[in-house]
Amino acid sequence: MKNYSKLTPEGVHDVLFDQCRAHREAQRRLTAIFARRGYREVITPGLEYYDVFSLQGAALPQQEMYKSTDSGGRLLVFRPDSTLPIARMAAARLQSRRRPIRLYYCQSVYRAYPELSGRSHEAPQMGVELLGAAGLRADLEVMAAAAEAMGAVGGDYRIELGHAGLFRHLVQRLELPPESREEIRATIETKNYGALGGLLDPLGDSPEAKALRRLPRLFGGEEALAEAESWRLDGGAAEALHYLRTLYTALGEMGLGRRLMVDLGLVQRNDYYTGVVFSGYVQGHGGPVLTGGRYDNLCGRFGPDMPAMGFAMDMDAAAALLEPGMFQERAAQVLVHGEPGFEPQAQRELMRRTAGGQVCEGSVWETLEEALEYARSEGLPTVVAVGRSVRTIEIADMGGRV
Structure with a gap:
């Protein structure tokens, strides 16, 4: 039997020396940004009941969760997400507080990804949640905090904007079963045009099927929004596009125009998002450094309804961006x-x-x-x-x- 005593498990790693300093520096910079904006720190348990992450309409893939049991045989998971536990905490502990509630956190999440996927199973994150506030003002506040956070660690960054409501309203019109919706979502997210065509071909030439076929290709500036608006969609899809243009324009007026991209194929894997969704990227770093969005129905799964929006930054990525420019640590004299x-x-x-x-x-x-x-x-x-x-x-x- 192989001895693993000198190895780390798949998807996790040790953090040494300058990497540790870069992590602490990234945390210090983001803490200063969040605290100056009135956000207060919270920490949720590393162990949660499985039920927190299996609620209908907000469930995470069960195969991605690390599971255990307590002494009473109840099913536990190592925290796979921070937003769901914060929604639980707000319902259980913060109902008497005046809205809005501004929270920030710095903690790791744990996901069991397939072998050789290259993805970290232990991901240190730092982020904010603005609970009890809806509308343009709240979205601009969270987006501005995200831009400040990106600027603090990345320098040359961009933010990609989408809207979860657009995809949701299009697939609802097609009356697809949940498993088909998730297959379509996955192919749009990965921009797998061939697989997406295979899933949509049986649905004919309905306006919704045509729109879904174009979603992963609609990436760019204002022209991406203009093309989507030319489809003459109605109902919730039209409302989503109208609001996305309003937000895009407002962020441009804040001086973020050159940092913004529209990506209508941005369909976050977490099903609890209801409105605007966004990802932050830095030149030279492949994956997203920051992800977030609006989730107005999530808190209601645990208690009274409460609109909310937030984001999380990948602190491994933030540290990797800062480390090359870190000042030399003072050596012992x-x-x-x-x-x-x-x-x-x-x-x-x-x-x-x-x-x-x-x-x-x-x-x-x-x-x-x-x-x-x-x-x-x-x-x-x-x-x-x-x-x-x-x-x-x-x-x-x-x-x-x-």
Whole structure:
């Protein structure tokens, strides 16, 4: 039987040194943005009941969830999503609070993807949820926060806009079974034109089928919206397009015009989205760095209805974008060594120096000669030897001697 004691499971990895610093820096920058906008931090449990993620109309694929059981045999999952637990928490703990409720979080989600998919099974995320607010003002607030977050880590970024309502209203008109709707959604999301054609050919030349066939190709600027508007759709599909143009125009007036793209094939895999959906990309990074959207019906699955919108940033991606430009970490300049019998005094000397801002290491070596050899090999310029007196030894002054 193979021993896995030195390996990490599929889809997870260790984070080391500068990667850790880049993660902390990304978290610091986003925390400052969210807190300045009045958002308050929350943390949801890493373990939740399976029922939280299996509600009709908001369920996640069960095969993607890591499952366990508690001592009573109840089915648990490792948190696969942050929005659903926050909706649960709002219904259970925040009903008495004045709307809107502004929350932010920094926590990991866990998804079991197929082997060799290249996707991380443990994804650290940081995001916001604006609960209890609907309409253009609320959408502009969340989109502006997303743009600030992207700018804080990415520099040259773009945001792609779509509307979940457009796809939903088109497939409702076709009266398709749920499994067929999901197949069509998946092919549009992956822009698999051949498979999409195969699914839509049996539906004939209805306006809805023609529109669905064009959705993954409608990507670009205002011209993408103009083509969709030329279809002369009615009902909820027309309302979705009208609102998307209103939002697109307003974001342009905020100075984000050159950052915006329209992608009417943006049909998020999470079925709880009801309105505008968006993804953020950075030049040179393949996948989305940020995803989000409006989910007005989700909170009502756990309690009273409450419109909501939010987004989550992939913190692995954010850290990878920041790491190349990170300033060099201050290296230790002093090695504090305690002579035999003076170990406590050496630690007091080290504490005094670090309290004053020096970066120091403590010697774990038995002899001063070993400590000096270590300092030379690691590039520490100074050794402080603590015994009956405190001596400062400059390695450069010793020449080749140790």
